Amino acid sequence: xxxxxxxxxxxxxxxxxxLVMVIIISxxxxxxxxxxxxxxxxxxxxxxxxSALRYVRSEAIARAQPTEFSLxxxxxxxxxxxxxxxxxxxxxxxxxxxxxxxxxxxGAKGAIRFFPDGSSTGGRITLEADAQxxxxxxxxxxxxxxxxxxxxxxxxx
Numbered sequence: 111x112x113x114x115x116x117x118x119x120x121x122x123x124x125x126x127x128x129l130v131m132v133i134i135i136s137x138x139x140x141x142x143x144x145x146x147x148x149x150x151x152x153x154x155x156x157x158x159x160x161s162a163l164r165y166v167r168s169e170a171i172a173r174a175q176p177t178e179f180s181l182x183x184x185x186x187x188x189x190x191x192x193x194x195x196x197x198x199x200x201x202x203x204x205x206x207x208x209x210x211x212x213x214x215x216x217g218a219k220g221a222i223r224f225f226p227d228g229s230s231t232g233g234r235i236t237l238e239a240d241a242q243x244x245x246x247x248x249x250x251x252x253x254x255x256x257x258x259x260x261x262x263x264x265x266x267x
Contacts, residue, residue, distance in 0.1 A: 149242055155199050156237050156244035156257050159188065162197065163222065163235075163248060163255045166190050170224035170253075177224050181207050181235060184218035202239055209233035228253045238262065 163179050169192060170177040177191035183206065186199045199205060210231040213221045223231045232250025236243060243260045 149240070151200060152203060152237055152239040152242055152244055153259075155203055156246055158197070159199070159235055159237070160246050160255050160257050162188060162190050163246065166222075167224045167228060167230065167253045167255070170226055171228055174226045176226070178213075178221045179224075180215070180219065180221045181205070182219050183207055199237070200239075204236075204238040206236040206238075207233065208236070222248055224253055 166177045166179045169190075179188065179190055181188045186201055186203070186205060187196045188199070189196055207220045209220045209222050210233065213223060213231050213233075215221060220233075221231075222233045222235075230248050230250055230253040233248050235246040235248075237246070238244075241262045243262055245258045245260065247256045247258065248254070249256070
C-alpha cells in the first residue's frame with residue numbers, strides 16, 4: 111500500500127546523515143582547493159606577461175618599427191610600447207629579468223625589444239611563488255614566446 115503524499119519524504123535521521131557527509135567532504139575539499147590558488151595566480155601572471163610580449167612582437171611587425179616590453183622587477187610592473195598603462199604583477203610573486211645588457215635600464219629595470227622582422231633581443235622573465243616557477247622565454251632569432259613551468263627544490267634549513 112502506498113503512502114499518502116503528505117507522508118512521503120525524508121526522516122530526520124536521513125537528513126542528519128547527509129548533512130554530516132557534506133560537512134566531512136567540505137572539510138577535506140576546501141584545504142585542497144585553497145592550496146592551488148597561489149599556483150593559479152602564478153600561472154595567470156605568467157600568461158599575462160607572455161600575452162603582453164606577444165602583443166609587443168605583433169605590434170613591431172604590424173607597424174614595421176621596433177617596439178619594447180619594459181619590466182620593473184622591484185616595482186612589480188611592466189609596460190608595452192604604444193600604451194600608457196602600467197600593468198601590475200602581484201607583490202607575492204618574485205620576478206627576475208634576463209635580457210641583453212644593452213636593454214638594462216638600471217639595477218631593477220630592463221626591456222625586451224622586438225624588431226619589424228619578428229626577431230627580438232631575447233631573454234627570460236622568471237616568476238616564482240611558493241615552490242613553483244614559471245619561466246617566460248623569448249627566443250631572440252624568432253621572437254617566439256614560450257612559457258615553461260618548473261617545481262623549485264625545497265630550501266634546506
